[in-house]
Amino acid sequence: MTAEINAYQRVAGEAIFEIGKRLKHVKENDLAHGEFQRWCEDEAKVPYRQANRFMKVVDEVPIEKMTTSSHLGLNALYEIATLPPAERDQPHTIPSSGETKTVDEMTVRELREVKQALKVAREENVVTIRHRCRIYLMVYLYYMKSQRSSRNPNLTATILSRDRKRR
Known part of the structure; x- marks a missing residue:
């Protein structure tokens, strides 16, 4: 049978x-x-x-x-x-049970849980990257401001007054 x-x-x-x-x-x-x-x-x-x-x-x-x-x-x-192709051959930890399985060993519910966890992780990674980009941009702008102000002291006053007006 x-x-x-x-x-x-x-x-x-x-x-x-x-x-x-x-x-x-x-x-x-x-x-x-x-x-x-x-x-x-x-x-x-x-x-x-x-x-x-x-x-x-x-x-x-x-x-x-x-x-x-x-x-x-x-x-x-x-x-x-x-699933993303890179994730299909790897074992994954199922969030609700903590078990580690390959995708062909999982139930549909477990596959959906893993996909949701992967999506959340990707979104968090994107947020982290955006945050880093903003920080790098702020540092770059601060650097450029300081470079301009060392060459032209009046430029610093102009930039600062523009910043105050915007707030």
Whole structure:
């Protein structure tokens, strides 16, 4: 019985990739621009959003990973496909449990948690970079002010008076 279950899981996983390949082929080769959504829903009876997920998995999950990922469902594969490429092969710590797992060992909920944590970390990094840029700009402007004032003492008074008026 276990062998049968594993075989059906493998078939189901492979079907995700095959469906995605065929949807992508139809979209790129068989339909005029703008017809794909109608075709998906009316002809193929596949919701448009789900069709896009199938195609995203085909585009982003390498074929050699298919055999190791064939036990995963469409939602888990889609979450993996939408991770930044550099993050797909690394183990991650799941924020809610503290466990470290690779992406193919995680549930959909765990994948979403990890993606959210990565997004927050990226946003914090961007804020830090912006803050550093502002500091560097302020230091540069202060330096330029001091350079000008040493050459022209009246310029310092002009700059300071402009700064006071702005406040």
